Amino acid sequence: MLIEEIKLHDFRNYGELTLHPHPGVNLLFGQNGSGKTNLLEAVHYCALGRSHRTSLDREVVRKGENMAAVGVTVRGENSRCQIAVKLTPGESRKKQVYLDRKRASRLSDLMGRLQCVIFSPEDLMLVKEGPAIRRRFVDMMLSQLSSSYFVALQQYSKALEQRNAILRQCKKSGKTDAGMIVVFEEAMAAPCQVIIPMRRKILALTAEIAAEQYCAISGRPEEAFSMRYAACLEGEDIPERMRRQWEQGRREDMLRGTTGFGIHREDLALTLHGREMKLFASQGQIRTAALSMKLAQLEVCRQVTGNTPVLLLDDVMSELDMTRRTRLLKEISGVQTFVTCTDESDLDGCDDRRSYRVRMAAEGTASISETSSGQPVPARTIEDPDFS
Numbered sequence: 389m390l391i392e393e394i395k396l397h398d399f400r401n402y403g404e405l406t407l408h409p410h411p412g413v414n415l416l417f418g419q420n421g422s423g424k425t426n427l428l429e430a431v432h433y434c435a436l437g438r439s440h441r442t443s444l445d446r447e448v449v450r451k452g453e454n455m456a457a458v459g460v461t462v463r464g465e466n467s468r469c470q471i472a473v474k475l476t477p478g479e480s481r482k483k484q485v486y487l488d489r490k491r492a493s494r495l496s497d498l499m500g501r502l503q504c505v506i507f508s509p510e511d512l513m514l515v516k517e518g519p520a521i522r523r524r525f526v527d528m529m530l531s532q533l534s535s536s537y538f539v540a541l542q543q544y545s546k547a548l549e550q551r552n553a554i555l556r557q558c559k560k561s562g563k564t565d566a567g568m569i570v571v572f573e574e575a576m577a578a579p580c581q582v583i584i585p586m587r588r589k590i591l592a593l594t595a596e597i598a599a600e601q602y603c604a605i606s607g608r609p610e611e612a613f614s615m616r617y618a619a620c621l622e623g624e625d626i627p628e629r630m631r632r633q634w635e636q637g638r639r640e641d642m643l644r645g646t647t648g649f650g651i652h653r654e655d656l657a658l659t660l661h662g663r664e665m666k667l668f669a670s671q672g673q674i675r676t677a678a679l680s681m682k683l684a685q686l687e688v689c690r691q692v693t694g695n696t697p698v699l700l701l702d703d704v705m706s707e708l709d710m711t712r713r714t715r716l717l718k719e720i721s722g723v724q725t726f727v728t729c730t731d732e733s734d735l736d737g738c739d740d741r742r743s744y745r746v747r748m749a750a751e752g753t754a755s756i757s758e759t760s761s762g763q764p765v766p767a768r769t770i771e772d773p774d775f776s
């Protein structure tokens with residue numbers, strides 16, 4: 389997959405920007421706070437319709453403006469697609485997606501058009517923190533692979549929210565009237581038929597590749613890294629058995645005011661030599677594990693869809709020692725990559741690349757110039773009428 393063009397309009401500290409990136413490595417370097425991560429975030433919006441670091445769309449709209457837009461032109465194996473995401477947080481339709489200039493009716497239509505994998509220092513949390521962050525990794529990965537997974541997840545989450553709202557009322561009022569709960573349990577059970585088998589299948593493949601990647605990056609085969617999906621249910625007949633579990637747990641859930649069982653409680657168990665990584669692993673081992681999971685995501689996507697995703701590496705080069713950096717660069721050859729760092733020399737030894745300096749002018753607007761020619765990247769107004 390190749391991004392041929394990126395366009396930004398009033399996104400974060402960018403006014404107007406049009407960029408035609410290199411098919412290999414694109415190095416974005418510049419001082420802290422200049423706008424490097426903002427550009428990666430814009431690409432992430434075009435892939436998943438959301439930021440990788442905030443759930444509040446209004447934060448990404450340029451200060452003082454009401455609307456932000458980001459767009460990319462993507463070339464796949466046998467396709468070409470223009471994607472645009474327009475954010476108007478103050479209006480009733482807060483987020484609009486355009487595919488080849490036509491408005492898409494659902495966010496799920498966007499999934500899979502641009503596949504991207506992002507790796508940033510915050511990804512250490514994948515190993516260090518609680519299950520929610522690992523579930524998010526799983527869901528983002530699987531949503532990009534299958535829009536039916538994304539739709540199923542939306543349906544499940546909505547029904548879960550509604551069941552939990554009733555449970556909270558029950559807890560508050562002390563009444564144990566099941567009423568609507570059954571309806572929402574039905575609505576939660578059906579999507580599990582899509583979600584659990586897909587988690588099982590894809591995460592088994594991801595685990596296998598992540599273990600290999602860990603070995604390759606660390607260069608120490610004796611450090612056995614394992615990632616295991618702990619499903620809430622094994623076996624077949626998933627919807628029926630899920631329903632039964634919720635029925636049996638209803639009284640307890642009412643007392644607790646929340647749903648204690650389901651796919652929203654699943655986790656990935658990460659171990660090194662069979663010991664829980666969170667408790668025993670060193671900082672470097674944690675970093676290697678997180679990076680292995682991300683590279684595994686890239687490889688799984690390549691195997692499942694036949695398309696190589698775009699890789700976004702935010703500020704990770706300076707965190708890796710020379711050996712790991714060289715191994716990583718070898719791993720990403722042939723993958724269109726956007727790398728941010730504060731120092732251009734962090735990528736010495738990588739020839740198939742283009743470097744861009746990101747600067748922030750006094751009035752707070754970011755600009756990008758290609759350092760080979762020193763020419764600023766043209767700031768063009770987005771002509772797409774849908775953006776105006």
Ligand SMILES: Nc1ncnc2c1ncn2[C@@H]1O[C@H](COP(=O)(O)OP(=O)(O)OP(=O)(O)O)[C@@H](O)[C@H]1O
Binds near residue numbers: 423703752
């Ligand atoms: N909505 C917004 N409107 C205008 N400017 C914004 C907005 N949101 C963030 N910024 C500005 O963007 C800048 C941060 O950009 P970004 O996170 O891309 O920095 P960076 O180059 O990645 O820095 P670092 O090297 O520290 O990671 C800050 O200067 C911040 O003030």
Ligand SMILES: [Mg+2]
Binds near residue numbers: 425426702728
């Ligand atoms: Mg940054």
